[in-house]
Amino acid sequence: MQFRGTRHEAERKAIAEDYSQTVERLIRGGGWGEMPAPEDQLPDRWMPEAFFEYWAGRQATP
Amino acid sequence: MSSTPPCRVVQVMAFRGDRSRPRAAAFQRALDDERNGHGPGPSPIECLLFAGHAGVTTNGGAAIYGFNPDGGGLPVWQLLDRLKNGDAFPAVVRDDAFAFATAQKHGLPVLSFEVILPEPRFQEVGGALDAERRNSQYSYGFPNGDGDCNCITWLERLGLPLLTGRMDEFIGLTGWTAAPSRRFGRCV
Numbered sequence: 001m002q003f004r005g006t007r008h009e010a011e012r013k014a015i016a017e018d019y020s021q022t023v024e025r026l027i028r029g030g031g032w033g034e035m036p037a038p039e040d041q042l043p044d045r046w047m048p049e050a051f052f053e054y055w056a057g058r059q060a061t062p
Numbered sequence: 063m064s065s066t067p068p069c070r071v072v073q074v075m076a077f078r079g080d081r082s083r084p085r086a087a088a089f090q091r092a093l094d095d096e097r098n099g100h101g102p103g104p105s106p107i108e109c110l111l112f113a114g115h116a117g118v119t120t121n122g123g124a125a126i127y128g129f130n131p132d133g134g135g136l137p138v139w140q141l142l143d144r145l146k147n148g149d150a151f152p153a154v155v156r157d158d159a160f161a162f163a164t165a166q167k168h169g170l171p172v173l174s175f176e177v178i179l180p181e182p183r184f185q186e187v188g189g190a191l192d193a194e195r196r197n198s199q200y201s202y203g204f205p206n207g208d209g210d211c212n213c214i215t216w217l218e219r220l221g222l223p224l225l226t227g228r229m230d231e232f233i234g235l236t237g238w239t240a241a242p243s244r245r246f247g248r249c250v
Contacts, residue, residue, distance in 0.1 A: 001241055004148035004207040035086035037079065038113050039204040039212070043147040044139075055083075056090035 003042055012046065020048040027054050070184035072120055074217060074224065075174040077165040079114035086112070093139040103138040106130075110161045111168060116213045117158050118220065120188060127191060128158035129216035131202035131209075148207035150248060153198040153216075155191075177222055190220045205241070208248035215246065 003015045019042055026032040027050060035055055041047065081089075089104055089112045096103030104112070117128035131151040133141035141151070166172050179187065193199070200219055203209015211219055218224060225232060237244070 001204075001206045001244075004146075004204060005243065005245065007148075033083055035081040035083075035090070037081065038142055038146065041146050043143050052090065052094075056087050056094060 067181040150209035153202035
């Protein structure tokens with residue numbers, strides 16, 4: 001939600017990095033049982049690849 | 063003869079989406095397939111069952127009107143991606159009773175509460191709803207994006223009070239800390 005509050009690339013990058021760390025922590029925790037609502041997700045290009053690997057078994061792009 | 067107007071009832075309804083691991087994985091795969099040209103993508107009903115939905119009825123649920131984005135033929139993955147980015151889309155108000163019935167059939171709790179209004183206020187809400195059904199004056203967007211509202215905040219645009227007035231309820235809203243600033247519509 002905070003992500004949509006800015007169009008500045010640098011600010012979005014910082015928010016995406018923070019989001020990525022949260023995703024990694026949830027995956028490491030092992031009990032992540034519910035995907036965030038669409039409005040709580042980032043656009044695909046800003047999402048960490050680990051998110052898609054975890055939720056859809058998508059293979060990481062080389 | 064009493065001058066007190068009669069009470070009329072508007073029902074607000076909502077269900078939370080099912081994003082449990084198997085459902086979410088299937089939904090994400092459908093988006094991926096659509097993106098890669100391997101499948102049609104999730105259906106409109108599948109999107110609502112995943113995301114959750116809110117609506118309003120004045121006839122006991124025979125018709126439940128909800129506020130939806132009109133992607134104008136965009137693939138679902140692209141529509142979702144642009145909404146996540148903060149883009150606004152034209153909106154369409156449609157009878158989503160089937161989506162609510164399907165949610166219930168899938169075991170998702172469908173919540174509702176009654177908003178009881180004096181007849182003149184009910185007519186105002188009904189008039190706003192009719193106008194919205196013909197042609198919505200609002201754009202659709204995810205919270206804090208460029209759109210005017212989503213299916214939840216659209217209910218407020220109809221003039222429906224969503225809070226009871228209890229201070230404990232108001233103070234207990236998680237948005238005080240989770241979203242201390244919120245934008246409704248495009249501005250600079």
